[in-house]
Amino acid sequence: MTTLRNLDGLHVRRSRFERQMRHLAAHYDVVPLDDLLETDGRDRRGRPRVAITFDDGYGSTYHHAVPVLR
Secondary structure, rough: OOHHHHHHHOOOOOHHHHHHHHHHHHHHHEOOOOHHHOOEEEOOOOOOOOOOOOOOOOOOHHHHHHHOOO
């Protein structure tokens, strides 16, 4: 049986996610996945490119992550 206690590792607090996204924006060129796959992995300034993906369909992901990503 799955309990919430067993799911503790499946989430990130919003404040931590915000810090992670600020770090990525400061050090990487954040692009859509299709753009990442069509290039050598770097932008013209030589910064590495990164795409952010989510592998679940939880409503809270949209509710909490999209405002941070915008």
